[in-house]
Amino acid sequence: MTGRVWALAASVFLDALRRKVVWVVVLFAAVMAAAIPALPSYGFGVVEAVYREVALALTYLATMVLTLSLAANRIPAEIERRTVYGVLVRSVRRWEYLLGTWLGIFVTVGAAVFAFTVVDVVVGWLAYGELMFRLAEGTFAILLEAGVVAAFCVAVSSVIGPVVVVVSALAFVFLAHTRSQLLVPEDILWRLYPSLDALNIINPVAHGGGVSVGYIFSMLLVFVGWTGILLLVSTALFSRRDL
Amino acid sequence: METSSQTTVAEAASEDATAIRIEGARKTYASLGQPHRDAVREVTFQVRSGEVHGLLGPNGAGKTTTLKMLLGLVRPTSGVFEILGVPAGPAVRAKVGFLAEQPYFSPLLTAAQTLALHGRLSGMSRAAVGARVDELLSRVGLAGKGDVVLAKFSRGMLQRLGIATAIVHQPYVVVLDEPASGLDPVGQRDVRNLMLELRESGATVLLSSHQLSEVEAVCDRVTILDRGRVAAAGRIDELLNIAGQTSFRVSGDDDMLPEGVRERVVDVAFSGGTHMFSVADSDARRVFDALDDAGWRVLSVSPKRETLEDYFARLLDSSYEEVGE
Numbered sequence: 001m002t003g004r005v006w007a008l009a010a011s012v013f014l015d016a017l018r019r020k021v022v023w024v025v026v027l028f029a030a031v032m033a034a035a036i037p038a039l040p041s042y043g044f045g046v047v048e049a050v051y052r053e054v055a056l057a058l059t060y061l062a063t064m065v066l067t068l069s070l071a072a073n074r075i076p077a078e079i080e081r082r083t084v085y086g087v088l089v090r091s092v093r094r095w096e097y098l099l100g101t102w103l104g105i106f107v108t109v110g111a112a113v114f115a116f117t118v119v120d121v122v123v124g125w126l127a128y129g130e131l132m133f134r135l136a137e138g139t140f141a142i143l144l145e146a147g148v149v150a151a152f153c154v155a156v157s158s159v160i161g162p163v164v165v166v167v168s169a170l171a172f173v174f175l176a177h178t179r180s181q182l183l184v185p186e187d188i189l190w191r192l193y194p195s196l197d198a199l200n201i202i203n204p205v206a207h208g209g210g211v212s213v214g215y216i217f218s219m220l221l222v223f224v225g226w227t228g229i230l231l232l233v234s235t236a237l238f239s240r241r242d243l
Numbered sequence: 244m245e246t247s248s249q250t251t252v253a254e255a256a257s258e259d260a261t262a263i264r265i266e267g268a269r270k271t272y273a274s275l276g277q278p279h280r281d282a283v284r285e286v287t288f289q290v291r292s293g294e295v296h297g298l299l300g301p302n303g304a305g306k307t308t309t310l311k312m313l314l315g316l317v318r319p320t321s322g323v324f325e326i327l328g329v330p331a332g333p334a335v336r337a338k339v340g341f342l343a344e345q346p347y348f349s350p351l352l353t354a355a356q357t358l359a360l361h362g363r364l365s366g367m368s369r370a371a372v373g374a375r376v377d378e379l380l381s382r383v384g385l386a387g388k389g390d391v392v393l394a395k396f397s398r399g400m401l402q403r404l405g406i407a408t409a410i411v412h413q414p415y416v417v418v419l420d421e422p423a424s425g426l427d428p429v430g431q432r433d434v435r436n437l438m439l440e441l442r443e444s445g446a447t448v449l450l451s452s453h454q455l456s457e458v459e460a461v462c463d464r465v466t467i468l469d470r471g472r473v474a475a476a477g478r479i480d481e482l483l484n485i486a487g488q489t490s491f492r493v494s495g496d497d498d499m500l501p502e503g504v505r506e507r508v509v510d511v512a513f514s515g516g517t518h519m520f521s522v523a524d525s526d527a528r529r530v531f532d533a534l535d536d537a538g539w540r541v542l543s544v545s546p547k548r549e550t551l552e553d554y555f556a557r558l559l560d561s562s563y564e565e566v567g568e
Contacts, residue, residue: 003363003366004363004364004366007359007360007363007364008360008364010360011349011352011356011360014351014352014356015349015351015352018351018392019351081347082343082345082347083347083348083349084347085316085341085343085347086341086343086347086348086361086408087364088314088315088316089314089315089316089336089339089341089418090333090336090337090361090364090365091333091334091335091336091337091364091365091366092333092364093333240318242311242316242317242318243311243316243317
């Protein structure tokens, strides 16, 4: 089982490495990160915080573009081109196919986020003489959110085309970060609201002292819970589909 | 777990002479506001171990839907699907190879990566796949192309790669869905050679095809589907031989058949100095003697047999007439 899932993930990764969109997004993000120090300067001690905030925002944007471009059309294209036939007529369960596809996308996005982090840290060091390793906490949270968004795309795209997937994924991300604007913790719906706010740590990373190890574990729990639920939903939907 | 399921398959293959069993297969498509449509209705047939079995039928007959149900791509409404004596699920599909009409591969992977992926998905170890890739690429005429991305492959090269992926894990059962469709003569020859090699190696082949000459040349038995039902099934010889008639191919100096023959022939054709005709079995000896007495040369005598094309057309015509009535 594990071998088949990893084989599928490896094929998705190798396929993604030959996609121009991946390299364009990575290069664009690197160039933009290098240009951040050219922004208007602020007072001593603030300029580094502004750099960290903009760098994380840019990394978030580039990661989401990459995730959507890889995940939204992966399964619809495989169904349309019928490459999925060659996979599913083997001893591959449908959930293995979905998990392997998601894992391949997640590993690809992970490699890109690692590259973004390296660029952010190097540019920060060159511009301000400070090695901002704390940025890695923020980019790790971004990677986890990208994993959840990829799982959402896999779930929706197992039954619907890529345009609807992108629109619904953007709506999902928007809704998942608006709980505190719509509700207060005393509301009954507060705990039921599908929120990804736990993964938004730009503020403490950019302007504070980062987050604790315990908080990072809680982020991992949110990630595993969301991703697990979404992949279960995608399996339920895809298993019933005639190809 | 893996070993246990493989053992079960191997035991099933050796003990049960039926490689594929489809019984009462039905697929009904339902759309909102539309009447239900039966794509396949009570289709039942078996494929014996080691035989090449043809699945024929006009467009829309239900061939592809039947194969898709067997291979788990379409959920059957009802019916029993067994491969090597066990329900046709993911475990037994490790012993099944599949070659589709179109080569469906990711264009951004190389030939070697594609072969490795399909081998790994069929349960082969990384080492086993690695050892087999070069050998298989050579066997299908793609030696030295392992590192080329498939976007640069021609249609024929993709089909050759399709053959390699179908047999990478040395399957017991191979399902071929219109494998030679759209191929040039060399590609068609390759596909035919594949089927003959598979038969020699003892593998079972289920071939869905429109190319009746190909089916007639390689298949032991056929099942003909029409509008979702089995219209005919059996050994090709039994289906095509016309009971009670014998065919002659003869040549002589005269354009007219000799006396004693002319009045007994059922149908006759003349081409290139050769007469071809058929007579009732009971007249065959007398006709042979008459030809011999007249100094004609008898080139061949055989039971009269239809071509598969003729049989197929006649079967479908009669089927449509029944519906018309």
